[in-house]
Amino acid sequence: MTIARSPLAPQGFPDLPAIQGVAPRVARARYKTWDRCDLTFIELTPGTAVAGVTTQSKCPSPEVEWCRAALALGQARALVVNAGNSNAFTGNRGRAAVEAIAARVAGHLGCQPSDVFVASTGVIGVPLPIDKAEAGLDAAFAAPACDWEDAAATIMTTDTFPKAVLTRAVIGEKTVNLVGIVKGSGMIAPDMATMLGFIFTDAAIEPAFLQKTLSAANRTSFSCITVDSDTSTSDTVLAFATGHAGNAPLASFDDAGADAFQAALGDMCLQLAHLVVRDGEGASKFIEIQVEGAVSDESAHRIALSVANSPLVKTAIAGEDANWGRVVMAVGKAGEPAERDRLAIRFGPTQVARGGLAVDGYDEAPVTAHLKGQEIEVGVDLGLGSGRATVWTCDLTHGYISINADYRS
Amino acid sequence: MTIARSPLAPQGFPDLPAIQGVAPRVARARYKTWDRCDLTFIELTPGTAVAGVTTQSKCPSPEVEWCRAALALGQARALVVNAGNSNAFTGNRGRAAVEAIAARVAGHLGCQPSDVFVASTGVIGVPLPIDKAEAGLDAAFAAPACDWEDAAATIMTTDTFPKAVLTRAVIGEKTVNLVGIVKGSGMIAPDMATMLGFIFTDAAIEPAFLQKTLSAANRTSFSCITVDSDTSTSDTVLAFATGHAGNAPLASFDDAGADAFQAALGDMCLQLAHLVVRDGEGASKFIEIQVEGAVSDESAHRIALSVANSPLVKTAIAGEDANWGRVVMAVGKAGEPAERDRLAIRFGPTQVARGGLAVDGYDEAPVTAHLKGQEIEVGVDLGLGSGRATVWTCDLTHGYISINADYRS
Structure with missing residues (x-):
């Protein structure tokens, strides 16, 4: 099976010097x-x-x-x-x-x-x-x-x-x-x-x-x-x-x-x-998950990974669907301190939820535009402390299934 | 979007009595x-x-x-x-x-x-x-x-x-x-x-x-x-x-x-x-993960869930691929006590790996036949103690991606 070059790949290969020795x-x-x-x-x-x-x-x-x-x-x-x-x-x-x-x-x-x-x-x-x-x-x-x-x-x-x-x-x-x-x-x-x-x-x-x-x-x-x-x-x-x-x-x-x-x-x-x-298998989007306001950096890291590993978050982003409820879900399942009514979520620069509910007058258009790009940013603010962490992942697409259901790696 | 009835659904709906009150x-x-x-x-x-x-x-x-x-x-x-x-x-x-x-x-x-x-x-x-x-x-x-x-x-x-x-x-x-x-x-x-x-x-x-x-x-x-x-x-x-x-x-x-x-x-x-x-989204196989020989029932439960939640295990089963190495991987990542050289793995009744390597003269044919069915059984024996647990899951297919990338649930 031939897999096409990832759409997220950089242009070409860098110029690299020999390393002496x-x-x-x-x-x-x-x-x-x-x-x-x-x-x-x-x-x-x-x-x-x-x-x-x-x-x-x-x-x-x-x-x-x-x-x-x-x-x-x-x-x-x-x-x-x-x-x-x-x-x-x-x-x-x-x-x-x-x-x-x-x-x-x-x-x-x-x-x-x-x-x-x-x-x-x-x-x-x-x-x-x-x-x-x-x-x-x-x-x-x-x-x-x-x-x-x-x-x-x-x-x-x-x-x-x-x-x-x-x-x-x-x-x-x-x-x-x-x-x-x-x-x-x-x-x-x-x-x-x-x-x-x-x-x-x-x-x-x-x-x-x-x-x-x-x-x-x-x-x-x-x-x-x-x-x-x-x-x-x-x-x-x-x-x-x-x-x-x-x-x-x-x-x-x-x-x-x-x-x-x-x-x-x-x-x-x-x-x-x-x-x-x-080059994540099947990836079509590069996703950065930024978590702040957690009770500690470690807690923020675990929450960020819970979001990054959620199949429902990853498939929503693959579908360019501003389904921020799945981010709430992934924060909630992380097992880390979180208070629903202090939670704020953004996609790219656009705040979508704050204080436990959707932002008043929330306009989905800029979020949808952001999700149509290849570089996606999801921000989560727990509103509890100063702990922060960033993790990176990719979306979950048909390509991942094709590669892993058909190919013995 | 209309999703066809799950291939794993039972025949018809059961006859049920009214419950008084x-x-x-x-x-x-x-x-x-x-x-x-x-x-x-x-x-x-x-x-x-x-x-x-x-x-x-x-x-x-x-x-x-x-x-x-x-x-x-x-x-x-x-x-x-x-x-x-x-x-x-x-x-x-x-x-x-x-x-x-x-x-x-x-x-x-x-x-x-x-x-x-x-x-x-x-x-x-x-x-x-x-x-x-x-x-x-x-x-x-x-x-x-x-x-x-x-x-x-x-x-x-x-x-x-x-x-x-x-x-x-x-x-x-x-x-x-x-x-x-x-x-x-x-x-x-x-x-x-x-x-x-x-x-x-x-x-x-x-x-x-x-x-x-x-x-x-x-x-x-x-x-x-x-x-x-x-x-x-x-x-x-x-x-x-x-x-x-x-x-x-x-x-x-x-x-x-x-x-x-x-x-x-x-x-x-x-x-x-x-x-x-x-009725798992996109499911084509019903999978039972049986873990025994763990240091405790709780440890067995966590190992079983690590296998059941592994996208690579679930896609391998979707592809009817006897890729037992992915089961080893999922056991290894669970964070629970495990010793590679005591681990044994089977698909259905067929032992595929024991004592840290593939069973001598391992014949893949009966395993492949088992994986072509709809009811899949994966057995893991840690060889460490008497802890045991069983969990159930389904495979991960294109259907899951289609449902979740296209549909706002």
């Missing part, structure tokens, strides 16, 4: 019966620092378990990404496949297996075939370095466009580059890093501090998006810092340039997260 | 631009006991607030149900409409307004027009008594078939009848009474004990179904007992026949709950 290559492992590259091998210069966040699923893939163990060491020499088979829920055979991949790469680079990070995405429950992985790796070792667009396309599954972002920060006298690629369009929910995302920078950063900045960036980006409320067994975001920019290594927020790096990384993660929503 | 009538209030009865008025004999459970939404309708206050008194003389307008989130005007309805009925019957129970279902945010309600009531007062099928049809909104159930119990020497009617097909989630349901019995029961039996029945029926994880602002289930059967009034489980009545009421609630799932 990072060499991507792609190959055909043929994990599925397709004729496309599906194995990505990215070699990293010795001394590259690594940080990561992984799924909160209680049934994670062996890749996730492998990465968690390797992250404790803070060093990386390579990343391997398999597309078409997530290798999740495959028992000992799944673990053996990850170990075989790490061993193959370690042999090729002369490094430790624990320096090799592995991520896989695709169908659950089918052990990753070791012979295909090894043949694919050997082909990748022999391949010329590719560009970021090839790498971003090779990690895709049901994605309809390759996703990448560039940000920069100035650390001391040095300008550092951050390039990120991401894949994901379904099984996206905010229990943490909610897709495969890989960020590469030439900045020099201590692993522990890189982890601190990535965790902070994750909280306001990948943890604030949802496509379908489903949480993958394989979600992984990794950040690699080669140090080739030559800045004085960052080790704490007291270091000059650390705030700038955090800002660039946060911007990177937010842009990557938005790209995932823009 | 209960007189239903219907009329056209024309809450929407339709030419159908949409107001149900049910007169109850003096001395009728009442019990109820209502939504857990933090933004309930004024009808729900009215019923909660009236339930404290334990007596009922009438029930009014409005279809086409839920009157929720309408501020003082909504409250005034409920008060006007109760006053009109009280004047007609010569009872207290607090003896009158009111429920409304339909669009949120539009105050129920008092003039239409009053004219509809006057028409109902003058109408002949109708049968249960008329009443069950008149409370419908997006429902595709009228829903009613008969059960019986023997109390002492007396056989008592219970007739229940229910409406609901979307905005169905298990935070409690999850639709409008009304149960009438000629049994004599003390109000406090009727409440106890209804609350118990609710926990294993209405609280165990979900169509779309959305919780209505108006959910209400009321049980009325006229006492005309002449049994010695039941006041506790020590009374002869109390267990039989509880069993009949429990059976009634479960059958009504299943009818709601069978």
Whole structure:
């Protein structure tokens, strides 16, 4: 089944610089019966620092378990990404496949297996075939370095466009580059890093501090998006810092340039997260849910997710129907403090309900006009406190049903 | 938009006896631009006991607030149900409409307004027009008594078939009848009474004990179904007992026949709950999720709901795709204790995964055959303890999208 490029996709692919110390290559492992590259091998210069966040699923893939163990060491020499088979829920055979991949790469680079990070995405429950992985790796070792667009396309599954972002920060006298690629369009929910995302920078950063900045960036980006409320067994975001920019290594927020790096990384993660929503399965609208006036930021976040995950809200927006009653419903079911008669709701800039009922003389025309656009904003004010949160999602359309009822992901 | 009768609907409407002391009538209030009865008025004999459970939404309708206050008194003389307008989130005007309805009925019957129970279902945010309600009531007062099928049809909104159930119990020497009617097909989630349901019995029961039996029945029926994880602002289930059967009034489980009545009421609630799932918006499959081996019954219930509410599980079943990896995913995201390598999953009688991986020599043919049926069973064994739970849901199809993206409910 061919899915058309998402109508919410950005124009084209961004111009991205090479990141010193990072060499991507792609190959055909043929994990599925397709004729496309599906194995990505990215070699990293010795001394590259690594940080990561992984799924909160209680049934994670062996890749996730492998990465968690390797992250404790803070060093990386390579990343391997398999597309078409997530290798999740495959028992000992799944673990053996990850170990075989790490061993193959370690042999090729002369490094430790624990320096090799592995991520896989695709169908659950089918052990990753070791012979295909090894043949694919050997082909990748022999391949010329590719560009970021090839790498971003090779990690895709049901994605309809390759996703990448560039940000920069100035650390001391040095300008550092951050390039990120991401894949994901379904099984996206905010229990943490909610897709495969890989960020590469030439900045020099201590692993522990890189982890601190990535965790902070994750909280306001990948943890604030949802496509379908489903949480993958394989979600992984990794950040690699080669140090080739030559800045004085960052080790704490007291270091000059650390705030700038955090800002660039946060911007990177937010842009990557938005790209995932823009490729949400079947999405025709990009929706921002802004909640304020809650009793706490955490409460606001839970209410925002209740709205963002409501099938009735998402289908109403798909139908360009100013059915704000469904927003009331979703606020009411969140289980968080709310008082009906203090609640205010808006679509775009137009207030539709306030004080427990529709705004007097409410004119639906500007709301309908807003809903006909592709960028939808829903505002909820609880009127109780100063807690606020923003989450992003997409609408729920026939496209989601077609993709997921017909395609074994 | 005309929606075809659900393929999961039962054949025809059951034969139901009149309940002594209960007189239903219907009329056209024309809450929407339709030419159908949409107001149900049910007169109850003096001395009728009442019990109820209502939504857990933090933004309930004024009808729900009215019923909660009236339930404290334990007596009922009438029930009014409005279809086409839920009157929720309408501020003082909504409250005034409920008060006007109760006053009109009280004047007609010569009872207290607090003896009158009111429920409304339909669009949120539009105050129920008092003039239409009053004219509809006057028409109902003058109408002949109708049968249960008329009443069950008149409370419908997006429902595709009228829903009613008969059960019986023997109390002492007396056989008592219970007739229940229910409406609901979307905005169905298990935070409690999850639709409008009304149960009438000629049994004599003390109000406090009727409440106890209804609350118990609710926990294993209405609280165990979900169509779309959305919780209505108006959910209400009321049980009325006229006492005309002449049994010695039941006041506790020590009374002869109390267990039989509880069993009949429990059976009634479960059958009504299943009818709601069978009319789930767009449903093509009736799905039972059985979870066992969890650390507690509560944990099993939450895991079962995580599976039942997963859009990816529901679309896979819609597509008759034996994609058990999505069940693993949904178990993993529930946030409850689970160990990947102890997990076992079956579809119908066929075990597909055990001990953290696919069953050796797994043959997909019988699973695919099971999924082609209309009655689907998914079994999950956590392998951790003795906690168990069962929930019921339906699949997620194009029909759900069509209904909810195109129709302002």
